[in-house]
Amino acid sequence: MTLKWTQVCLLEEILPNTGCCALYNQMQIAIFRVDSSEQLYAVQNYDPLGEANVLSRGIVGDVNGELVVASPLYKHHYSLKTGKCLEDETVQIQTYPIRVENGRVELGTVSSH
Amino acid sequence: MRDAHRPNIIVIGNGMVGQKLLENLVEAEVHKQFNILTFSEEPRPAYDRVALSSFFSGNRAEDLSLVPEGFFQQNGIGLQLSEAVTEIDRAKKEVCTEAGNRYTYELLILATGSYPFVPPLPGRDRKHCYVYRTIEDLEAIAACGKQSQIGVVVGGGLLGLEAAKALKDMDLETHVVEFAPRLMAVQVDEIGGQLLRSKIEALGVQVHTQKNSKEIVDGNQHLHRINFVDGEHLETDMIVFSAGIRPQDALARQCDLALGERGGIVINDHCQTSDTSIYAIGECALWQNRIFGLVAPGYQMAKVAAEHIAGGSAAFTGADMSTKLKLLGVDVASVGDAHARTEGARCFNYLDEIKGVYKKVVVDAKRERLLGAVLVGDAEEYGTLLQMTLNDMPLPENVDSLILPHYDGSGMTGLGVDALPESAQICSCNNVSKGDICQAVGSGATTLAAIKEATKASTTCGGCTALVGQVLNAELLKLGVEVNTDICEHFPHTRQELYHIVRINNIQTFAELIEKHGKGRGCDICKPAVASILASCWNQYILKPEHSQLQDTNDRFLANMQKNGTYSVVPRVPGGEITPDKLIAIGEVAKKYDLYTKITGGQRIDLFGARLEQLPAIWEELIAAGFESGHAYGKAMRTVKSCVGSTWCRYGVQDSVSMAIQIENRYRGVRSPHKLKLAVSGCTRECAEAQSKDVGVIATEKGWNLYVCGNGGMKPRHADLLASDLDDQTLIQYIDRFLMFYIRTADRLQRTSVWLDNLEGGIDYVRQVVCEDSLSIATELENDMQSLIDSYVCEWRYTVENEEERKRFSHFVNSSEPDSGVQFVKERGQIRPASTDELQQIPTQAIN
């Protein structure tokens, strides 16, 4: 299994400790930048509990040491690392590989050949 | 419901105590075995006579009502208003009313209260002579006051001074005439009375003591002339008699019940009269040769009688007559044996003629126990001294420390509420003991507000609030309940503490605050809270990069997020006043962007369904049409609702619209712990519903009444009157101080109503801080507010004018396409979000 890396935006386009949403293959992907570092996380933008494409507009923080985004709709917390919802264990969102290469933000998808 | 087979219980008098009895009977389910019928001479059901004078500061008859909505209907109790009982036939067990109706009774309760004593002066029946007991009395006094210049109160007791305040507030030249050598002779001693007199005279009320009135005759310049026995006289336009009260025992006299020598219906410990099927309670009853002219003992009698009727054996054991009052703005309190009449009693006095403070404590011969106290000018120690007296608590080593000022800032020696027995009555209005409060804490009531709700303590006169708070805190400590007031796991501080840290250390960013005073990265609780504090302190553009990351989505995109991820747009419409051109402009924007349009509950227009990327363009057009951000998205000042006021309304007495606009423009953009809503009404009809707002202003003939801490929403709360008849400038000054004090001290997401309910000292404390500047911070509060006002910029204007800022308003970082998940359908000619079944397949769902 190899990862295919695709540039979606530049690091400088994302304010520290906030998120943005990238369109990739008709998918909406929320990308978060933690601190002013190059540490990025990518999860699906759709909030399955709030039922809208809004996660990229949530507040980034930590709860008991776990990095999370709080959905702006009903404040459910999703782990940025695992995609697990802290309030409801049965709910999990998709996470994606992401990296920064020379200031370019790249999303990793499994290449299907 | 009424049932012909059930025996009747008849209650004569639906005053404060009669009503309490009915409630106690219902609680004991007596109404299920008896038909209960009550008669009142007055035209309205029971109201709060204790708060009668607030009628002059804007409270209306409805506000004073003591009857819970639907009480009589729901419990099947018959109520006959304006129908006095004129006769009791004990042999037939029957009563006869004014209207000639007869009713039989199984049990009869006399709750007829008392009537004002009018000295038998020739001329006392002349017109424009009044008493001070009922709402009708006050209405008549108010009407007469409007056409009078001088008013005289005959009687310098507690009620007389209340009446004097009413006359003073009507701007009359006010005189108090007292027979005794001093004011309030019953409650305070010689020195206390002197001090009280000088304080009241300083307020412009003329006091005449040792004056024996002879007659009232025609005056030369004014309607009346009161001639005194000593040859002097006084001219006046109106007279209010307040020379004491007498038990209303006429019916008991008529049917030959045992009476006291000086009147009053004799009762035993179960509140039964000499006829065991007749009870008497409240001010008409005489127990052990004593009449109790206060409401709390009456309530206790009501309780005892109800329990006895229900088959219990409760007994009345007397009541404490200690009082704490504010008369003409002067604190006065009297506890226990204030006159040191007990054998061997000794006194400690403290008198400060400069500040106008007098305090006295009375101790027993052995100096072991406190017997009583008098406080004038400062009654802060009232609660402590009362509890020490009532509970026979040991005196501290230095008795004088109880009344001497504590310059070292250590405050009151404190009672150490732990020393109080469980049975100690903490709230006398509602008969709540320390034990009751402890029990409530045990069942989970851990805040002042929760205690109030669970026990009703401190919900009537509020005098016990501080003590209730002390008991609560001591109990929490004892139970080891750690009340964690930290805002969240990232800061070991309350919001209030964080506010001070930010202000004192001049902290400008979240990063700096968390690095120095917190830990971790922060979360969706502390980040918006700190953003709000920073805004309340420094008022910088909230979307500066360092602040932007802290904001909830609403603040981050300056619009309210809706269920489908779109936003609503609310332009400010100050005071709800809008020109046709502006209405058209809003309509045109709505039409162009196909937004759902609705009039809000806050007198403005909300445009729903804007996509993130449309917001800057929409606002650009609104700003061009002269609009500003309405801050509907922020924990900030929202709207100032107005009524049309004196400009158009035939009842209006002030221009409420201009005032509302002035206030809205003054406080626009001010960020606070929770949203703030204000309103201004043009007269007492209150069409702007100001009493349900955080700050409510109601016009009076003379200016404005200022109400605070009202709430609509989930738990409605009527606002409290903070100050009356203010001129424009003082009104604004008080609002400045009030808002800033709230912003400084409230918890996160705590509306003013909840804040007040949790504030020790309640509205009186707020009044001291805001109106009397007791903390000497008024100027600071005003300056802080002024700097917020001076630094105001419309956030939307700044945003649309900044290319960098505008860029953030795009759904995708890498595409200008709209969010395909946002879909609308049409309903009643406008858009609405598509429901789940109506949604086209959303591609993003496919990725799971």
Ligand code: SRM
């Ligand atoms: C639009 C509006 C309803 C309407 O169609 O009329 C409205 C809409 C919302 N209200 Fe409201 N309230 C609106 C007037 C009111 C009023 C009436 C008033 O202001 O006179 C009240 C009761 C008065 C009060 O606040 O004391 C009211 C009491 C609430 C409450 C309960 C507050 C409370 O203390 O109990 C909430 C929830 C909260 O704030 O925690 C709330 C919260 C909300 C929120 C913010 C809920 C949310 O998070 O989505 C709604 C979003 C507004 C938006 O998207 O623009 N809204 N809301 C009204 C906007 C007024 C305006 O012009 O700004």
Ligand SMILES: Cc1cc2nc3c(=O)[nH]c(=O)nc-3n(C[C@H](O)[C@H](O)[C@H](O)COP(=O)(O)OP(=O)(O)OC[C@H]3O[C@@H](n4cnc5c(N)ncnc54)[C@H](O)[C@@H]3O)c2cc1C
């Ligand atoms: C201005 C003012 C301020 C006060 N301030 C305080 C205070 O700060 N603290 C305090 O503890 N107390 C205060 N009081 C006293 C308090 O109001 C009374 O103690 C309390 O109202 C007594 O209740 P009650 O039911 O016995 O009498 P009331 O409330 O007077 O009720 C008696 C009712 O019976 C009716 N009635 C009488 N005869 C008949 C009849 N034959 N048929 C039908 N109806 C009849 C009367 O019209 C009246 O409505 C104040 C009183 C006044 C007037």
Ligand code: SF4
């Ligand atoms: S509150 Fe008074 S002035 Fe205002 S509209 Fe109503 S009746 Fe008229």
Ligand code: FES
């Ligand atoms: S003593 Fe009056 S409310 Fe408690």
